Amino acid sequence: xHCSGPQQSKASDEVDKMTAVVEKQQPRQSQQESKDVRExxxxxxxxxxxxxxxRIMRPDDANIVGNVHGGIILKMIEEAGCIVGxxxxxxxxxxxxxxxxxxxxxxEFLFPVFIGEVAHVTAEITYTSKHSLEVQVKVVxxxxxxxxxxxxxxxxxxxxxxxxxxxxxxxxxxxxxxxSAEQEEEGRKxxxxxxxxxxxxxxxxxxxxxxxxxxxxxxxxxxxxGFSQSSLIHLVGxxxxxxxxxVHGGVTMKLMDEVAGIVAARHCNTNIVTASVDAINFHRKIxxxxxxxxxxxxxxxxxxxxxxxxxxxxSSLVEAEKGKYRAVSAFFTFxxxxxxxxxxxxxxxxxxxxxxxxxxEEGKARYLQNKAKRLSDKTRGQ
Numbered sequence: 001x002h003c004s005g006p007q008q009s010k011a012s013d014e015v016d017k018m019t020a021v022v023e024k025q026q027p028r029q030s031q032q033e034s035k036d037v038r039e040x041x042x043x044x045x046x047x048x049x050x051x052x053x054x055r056i057m058r059p060d061d062a063n064i065v066g067n068v069h070g071g072i073i074l075k076m077i078e079e080a081g082c083i084v085g086x087x088x089x090x091x092x093x094x095x096x097x098x099x100x101x102x103x104x105x106x107x108e109f110l111f112p113v114f115i116g117e118v119a120h121v122t123a124e125i126t127y128t129s130k131h132s133l134e135v136q137v138k139v140v141x142x143x144x145x146x147x148x149x150x151x152x153x154x155x156x157x158x159x160x161x162x163x164x165x166x167x168x169x170x171x172x173x174x175x176x177x178x179x180s181a182e183q184e185e186e187g188r189k190x191x192x193x194x195x196x197x198x199x200x201x202x203x204x205x206x207x208x209x210x211x212x213x214x215x216x217x218x219x220x221x222x223x224x225x226g227f228s229q230s231s232l233i234h235l236v237g238x239x240x241x242x243x244x245x246x247v248h249g250g251v252t253m254k255l256m257d258e259v260a261g262i263v264a265a266r267h268c269n270t271n272i273v274t275a276s277v278d279a280i281n282f283h284r285k286i287x288x289x290x291x292x293x294x295x296x297x298x299x300x301x302x303x304x305x306x307x308x309x310x311x312x313x314x315s316s317l318v319e320a321e322k323g324k325y326r327a328v329s330a331f332f333t334f335x336x337x338x339x340x341x342x343x344x345x346x347x348x349x350x351x352x353x354x355x356x357x358x359x360x361e362e363g364k365a366r367y368l369q370n371k372a373k374r375l376s377d378k379t380r381g382q
Contacts (some may be wrong), residue, residue: 127187300363
């Protein structure tokens with residue numbers, strides 16, 4: 001009993017010493033953590049902010065054959081781009097703003113993503129002009145059971161910052177620092193190219209899309225444009241919209257991918273998957289309460305792929321007098337697969353009329369151009 005007193009006193013002294021050391025270190029650690037946060041924020045603002053979203057793919061993300069729906073991937077890509085763009089544009093003083101999607105460059109679907117895998121979506125700002133910014137996005141699918149990873153998607157998106165006080169007011173974009181003058185010059189070339197292409201595309205956005213077939217009309221012949229043409233009608237609700245009450249770009253892209261998939265499946269009558277998406281141009285905003293009609297039609301078919309033009313038209317449900325307008329346009333490429341997920345030959349497209357022939361020739365030119373680019377990129381990579 002008497003021996004325990006000195007031992008307890010000694011132990012108490014040790015505890016007091018340790019407590020003093022910890023208390024002395026805590027302000028230092030707190031200061032270091034604050035410094036790390038400040039440096040991280042500074043680095044992000046200067047070098048082009050980077051952001052990553054990670055989410056496990058669930059059964060409700062699947063298409064009818066069990067892989068992750070291409071539209072889900074497109075929606076996640078847009079969300080990541082919107083976050084990094086909005087965050088960067090709000091690093092300056094003035095009105096708060098939200099990055100609005102205006103264009104998506106060619107999106108590649110390199111490998112399918114499966115249910116149960118984790119999709120890591122990384123978005124990074126790679127170029128800024130006075131009123132727009134380019135965000136490059138990569139999607140890596142991870143099997144968390146085996147640790148295996150694969151690059152499944154690549155895309156480049158263009159955003160403009162819209163003021164929260166006035167959606168029609170385009171804010172200025174804070175510049176980023178580039179690793180080299182060459183990097184900045186390459187970005188400027190991409191900016192000029194997409195700007196020119198958007199102007200060229202806008203000239204044909206008001207083309208009237210033929211109405212979908214009437215069930216009472218005689219059935220169309222299989223493998224014609226009219227046979228597979230499909231439309232989807234959707235009422236825009238609050239859950240589809242941004243803080244401005246305008247539709248999220250990712251929501252629109254998901255609807256477009258669904259319609260394109262229906263067209264491809266009707267033409268082939270097999271399992272189909274999205275292979276790539278050519279530039280998606282967002283011509284006009286779609287407000288909450290609008291009815292959108294998403295229509296897809298075949299424009300070109302090669303031995304192993306199908307090009308499908310998808311057009312999105314919008315009209316206000318409560319202001320019908322304003323009429324319908326073209327909001328978004330894009331070209332999707334699908335391939336046909338057998339039960340072992342191996343490519344199948346695609347049935348030839350039966351052309352009817354000069355207009356369909358013209359669209360077919362334009363689609364063929366895009367197909368050959370993209371094929372040449374893939375070969376060039378492959379050669380450069382070797």
